Amino acid sequence: MNDIRTALRQTAIQSKEAELLLSHVLKKDHIFIKARPDFKLSRAQLLKFKSLEKRRTHNEPIAYILKSQPFYGQPFMVNRHTLIPRPETEYLVDIIKKDLTNKPSKKLIIDVGTGSGCLSITLKLQIPNATVIASDISRKALNVARKNSRSLKAEAVLVQDDLLGDELQSKIHQTLKKTFFDRIVLVANLPYLPTSYKKDMAPDVVDYEPSTALFAGSDGLMLINKLLTQISKSKLASLIKSAYLEIDPSQSKKLTKIIKKLFPSWQVRVLPDLAGRPRYLVISA
Numbered sequence: 584m585n586d587i588r589t590a591l592r593q594t595a596i597q598s599k600e601a602e603l604l605l606s607h608v609l610k611k612d613h614i615f616i617k618a619r620p621d622f623k624l625s626r627a628q629l630l631k632f633k634s635l636e637k638r639r640t641h642n643e644p645i646a647y648i649l650k651s652q653p654f655y656g657q658p659f660m661v662n663r664h665t666l667i668p669r670p671e672t673e674y675l676v677d678i679i680k681k682d683l684t685n686k687p688s689k690k691l692i693i694d695v696g697t698g699s700g701c702l703s704i705t706l707k708l709q710i711p712n713a714t715v716i717a718s719d720i721s722r723k724a725l726n727v728a729r730k731n732s733r734s735l736k737a738e739a740v741l742v743q744d745d746l747l748g749d750e751l752q753s754k755i756h757q758t759l760k761k762t763f764f765d766r767i768v769l770v771a772n773l774p775y776l777p778t779s780y781k782k783d784m785a786p787d788v789v790d791y792e793p794s795t796a797l798f799a800g801s802d803g804l805m806l807i808n809k810l811l812t813q814i815s816k817s818k819l820a821s822l823i824k825s826a827y828l829e830i831d832p833s834q835s836k837k838l839t840k841i842i843k844k845l846f847p848s849w850q851v852r853v854l855p856d857l858a859g860r861p862r863y864l865v866i867s868a
């Protein structure tokens with residue numbers, strides 16, 4: 584019998600994930616899947632479910648199978664060129680939002696390494712009067728960010744560049760020429776994992792998510808370090824009011840030292856994630 588109950592009973596994957604796949608195949612919500620165990624799948628629907636289920640048994644993340652991941656209550660398109668947005672990053676939005684909302688200032692938010700655009704687009708949705716510039720080295724990731732920006736109706740200027748390269752700098756300076764901003768903020772959830780972590784990571788992550796979105800050299804600091812050095816040498820150093828970085832918990836002390844050396848007068852706060860691990864650096868000029 585091809586009903587929902589049998590499909591769920593016979594599934595080779597976790598039942599919650601099978602429910603998500605069925606919901607996707609049947610184009611019905613979760614309540615329908617729960618409430619109608621007797622609902623009969625057509626042959627085409629059953630075949631579709633089986634083929635998606637098979638992909639999941641090969642460790643492909645559900646988000647890539649469904650081409651969507653919820654982030655801060657909104658559906659973000661994702662594919663194999665983008666990292667799947669993580670809950671830690673949702674908490675980074677909370678931190679930034681708390682600092683930036685209720686201040687009447689005109690804000691410019693620059694998101695380096697935007698991936699699916701989850702951070703920049705969510706910040707634009709949460710702080711609508713902010714201007715947002717988002718960059719990534721990957722053109723294919725930017726294509727996804729562009730689609731998300733359109734579908735979620737959150738305007739963001741997208742730039743392809745290697746960290747704070749010429750393209751991004753010139754886009755920022757063009758924007759600054761047109762509008763006066765009294766608060767310029769940089770946010771970055773760049774790759775920060777040491778390459779040695781790879782061997783212990785789940786196949787769902789290492790076999791599917793882009794390694795260019797995960798790893799950054801032997802200590803994981805290659806890109807964050809380079810970005811901070813670029814900022815310290817650019818005109819932006821005197822314009823940026825604060826920067827928000829997501830990091831690996833093992834890096835907070837080392838990065839604090841690096842920041843103190845590059846920007847002696849800046850203040851660094853290390854904030855914990857919801858599991859109590861030092862996960863975010865908030866730098867204020």
Ligand SMILES: C[S@@+](CC[C@H](N)C(=O)[O-])C[C@H]1O[C@@H](n2cnc3c(N)ncnc32)[C@H](O)[C@@H]1O
Binds near residue numbers: 697700797
């Ligand atoms: C950890 S992912 C984060 C994506 C997104 N910000 C998020 O929070 O889900 C890091 C992103 O940085 C991008 N990236 C890697 N190296 C970069 C570089 N040198 N310059 C700009 N972006 C880079 C990757 O393509 C990837 O999209």
